[in-house]
Amino acid sequence: MSDPTMEQDYLAKRQLAQGTAGWVLLAGLGVAGVISGDFAGWNFGIGQAGWGGFVIAAILMGVMYFSLVLSLAEMSAAIPAAGGGYSFARQAMGPAGGYLTGLAVLIEYALAPAAIVIFIGSAVAELTGLNGPLVYAVFYIVFVGIHLAGAGEALKTMFAISALAVFAIAVTSIALIGDFDATNLFDIPPTDAAGASSFLPYGWYGVWAALPFGMWLFLAVEGVPLAAEESKNPARDVPRGIIAAMLFLIGTAVLVVVLLAGAGGAKMIGDSGVPLVDALRASGSHGIATLVNVLALAGLVASFFSIIFGYSRLVFALSRAGYLPRFLSLTGERKTPIWALIVPGVLGFIVSLSGAGDLILSMAVVGATLSYALMAASHILLRLRQPQLHRPYRTPGGVVTSGIALVLSVIALTGVYAFDPHAFGYTILLFVVGAAWFFLYSRRHLVAKTADEEFRLLARAESDLGRC
Secondary structure (H helix, E strand, O other), X not given: OOOHHHXXXXXXXXXXXXXXXXXXXXHHHHHHHHOHHHHOOOOHHHHHHHHHHHHHHHHHHHHHHHHHHHHHHHXXXXXXXXXXXXXXXXXXXXXXXXHHHHHHHHHHHHHHHHHHHHHHHHHHHHHHOOOOHHHHHHHHHHHHHHHHOOHHHHHHHXXXXXXXXXXXXXXXXXXXXXXXXXXXXXXXXXXXXXXXXXXXXXXXXXXXXXXXXXXXXXXXXXXXXXXXXXXXXXXXXXXXXXXXXXXXHHHHHHXXXXXXXXXXXXXXHHHOOOHHHHHHHHOOOHHHHHHHHHHHHHHHHHHHHXXXXXXXXXXXXXXXXXXXXXXXXXXXXXXXXXXXXXXXXXXXHHHHOOOOHHHHHHHHHHHHHHHHHHHHHHHHHHHHHOOOOOOOXXXXXXXXXXXXXXXXXXXXXXHHHHHOHHHHHHHHHHHHHHHXXXXXXXXXXXXXXXXXXXXXXXXXXXXXXXXX
């Protein structure tokens, strides 16, 4: 695309609303994407590893995410583009590396809402008796519709919903702290597994199998850089937002992991579908349990809402660059990516009709861990190959920090295989099919040959539009 008039016309139809989010809203985006994980899912890791084994798994995954977040903070400040990890990888590894990273993130972000809406259906059924495709369709239509109204409106709505979920966690923690008993943490008897003890009742294999559940306490916080083009000051706001979100999520993770098992017992929490509610009931706080049961829906909705935002910006960026069909990056009068919101939403709804929430979620985790390894590698390569790149924020520890994220993400990937080989195999197959699309078709239809060329086109288009 060498004709300047064609470039301006093409990119003028593919612009996001700039300056709609400061670092507080970006932090809210990160928290919203993850907060449902505090309400359920993580606790099954206790069933795999016992409380002590799960704590080890959760700490390892916390270190992985924090190292990755610090690496993403540097790259997002230096390369403030809507593609997030895809944009960083393209700069570091070229078109193929960028696409494969974006594909891994897309698998995570396209599948996760489908799994979450199934869990939302179960929560709605508990409250109203309604469930199934009609409930799934209503949630997709309503929340995709709010996103279509504008990024600022969507982020503010998301922030309010997340606040309700955080309130539920705070109320639960206050109610349970007086019932904490350390002996409850170790009420699962040791098995005959290698390395088994009262602290590790299922041995070291259990720790390995629990790694995916440790991820569920932080999964999707990496999506904050996807809002870079819509932030007020990307070089400042995105690093602040993603680091603040991660620190907040570490705090909520500590609260639920320690207090729930300490009050209700590790065995009961490890088997619970609604661990906050069951822990409150076990402690006799039935009124608060009812309130939290209602507010748990807010946690699920917050994550559902946040990840829809994430997938739309990723699809938008991949489409604008020519990796995906170009109509997917068209934006409307409100500067929202219309088709990047609608098309993945329709596909996600179709996937949700399977009802296989656990399988879909495990597949999303496989995509996530693949993307983490590629994003961490991108940070290392950018440091080595482009030391002159302007970095308004620099990762403490440099490549050592991103190296830790890379090693732990590969270990986490093997942990998903240990827990669910079928989900692992299905995701790899999906990844291969997606890769074939690039190598057989889209690599010959890219808008720009290099990341630098794409960013120059965007900068020129934004400058031209600013003068209009």
